[in-house]
Amino acid sequence: MNSFAFIIHPIDPKRDVQRRFPLLGRLLPEPAIHFFSAYFPPVYLSRVRGIRSRATGEEVEGWLVACPLTPQRMLSLPLERVYRKIIETGRLAERLGARILGLGAFTAVVGDAGITVAKHLRIPVTTGNSYTVAVALQALWEAAGRVGIPLAEATAAVVGAAGAIGRVAARLLAREVSRVILAGRRPERLESIRPLVEAEGAEADIAESLEALREADLILAVSSSPVAIIGPEHLKPGAVVCDVAQPRNVSPAVAAQREDVLVIDGGLVEVPGEADFGFDFGLPPRMAYACMAETIALAMEGRYEPYSLGRRLSIERVEEIARLAEKHGFRLAGFLSFGQPLTDEQIQRVRERVRGRSQWALA
Template sequence: MSTAAPFAFLVHPRARIAEDLARVWRPLGRVPEGLVDAAVRRLPLPPYAMSRVTLDEAPVGHVVLVPFGARHLLSEPHEGRARVSRAIDLAARLGAGVVGLGALTATVTAGGATLRGRTDIGVTNGNAYTAAIVEDQLLDLLAGAPERRVAVVGATGSVGTTLVRLLARAGSVDSLLLVARGTARLEALAAEVGGRVPTTTSTDIHDVRGCDAVVLLTASSDALLGAEHLAPGALVLDATQPRNTSPDLAVARPDVTVVDGGVVAVPGMDLRGGQIGLPRGLAYACFAETFLLGLAGHRGHFSTGVPTLDHVEHVRGLAQRFAQHGFAAAAPTSFGRPLELPAAVR
């Protein structure tokens, strides 16, 4: 039987770089954002082991900071890949058997596909468990809803493609609207799943106004979804990091329910050192996938590129195997605050 092995998980500053880096070194929170942004972009800053992960007080892994912001990763992907590679080198030196790609570190490496040649450490993008948890959350939100017209924004990405396949396999929604930039990939995915659930495609986010629920899975450094895009009473499940909704949306549209997506409860987990923007005992699903692989003593690569449904079932099996530690969708929150769901979506 495999025994647990240390894991590592990569993170990076999001939209507000100074604020995020202040979780590692508090004085940075008092430095002007523009100055910190320029320093992070221009200086050859090394990766940093920002926190140690513990489970029931026992050390199990590390969080490694990639010192490059969200906008930097998207606008300078070559440099971004180089910085991710150096962070993985550090993870290997820390003794990790598998490393997870957090947020846009997955995007700039094509979901880890560009890292498949590494033999010193396993890589996973965490997207199999993310798709599984988002599906669980979505179906919970839609339980009892009179209509289940669902839009998936970022449908042709790694998580989006897997989620669409899961929803089509389950036959749990009335229709799907797939939204992404590239028409060819959209049409191919729609043709694949259209025989199981009525499916349409669009490259225009305004078209989600015809849907009851919107799942956000796009790779963007800024808020993308606005009040003008949504139908009355719409449900929004934002599983993006950096997130694609703003708290202003809840103010402008009090009829809309915005739910934080892809968050997993692991009550005995703690981070000793810098935090990653979630309360103690909560983890992003991509982090939780890496955690589960570490607990299982997994060796080699796991989910790179687009996860298969077999990947999803395997990681769901691991979550059941280690269920004594939690590993289930967290109680619903909206912008980090506990959410009392309307009666219609309980």
């Protein structure tokens, strides 16, 4: 049987530790969880059953395994120590019988984005970032259509544009919109991306600060920041934000204070078959993150190869994995916002703000 494993790790320390160790999660304060996460061993979470390819009718089996490090610890520990912990988790996946390994959340972006980890394992590794790009943009296009934003006239922004996902996503955005704002911590990296974006057909500008987001109609948030960085003050009325980042880039204050913007959780897909993940990782039944779905789709296809590694993803691979995933029955999930289903009323409120703009009054 085709098989896979996928690594997750605690994003919200107390909440996520309680999912597997209820008593420990309740008793330990958050600073203690951060500290001790460096000393916990890799954790077996569950066996995944019931995922079945629409194309072949065959079921794949899989396992969820956990690297214990929190995002804060991944950023504060020496990189070699972080690599060692992720590799140890990958070796647990190998012992379980997985034939391909997917890296989730910060395990996919730390250091060289999977390259070093892959060199130390016997099975191929993927970050899942190619399919994450495809699904995030699909969600952004659909949301834009729902609220009435005409893509050809829109300004888009990418927060985290210098990262693996942001770099290729900005190029694909430039094929659909008139202007792309590139935001990130390192202006020199953004400058190197600007000509690539402009070559795809859109004007490209470098954001001096997140205040520049107030000019954007569409925002793709893919920064690897360990804390939320986009607040209510950064968004224009009628804007659509697709937040792909784990942890989230968009502050919960946006949901509380800005009914005139639409924030959607990006990178979520519905999995084919009667998926039973055997573990609650925070999503509704049969839903998975796109990075996980890429790993599963590759197993279904028998493509046991290091598909998405490093920080130079190709447009060709983004398009290919989107076709493979569709072939096997993966599809864009319904819209969630901060983990809750979006209502028609929420979408309509934002649509009314978009219609109120003079230049789009007839859209």
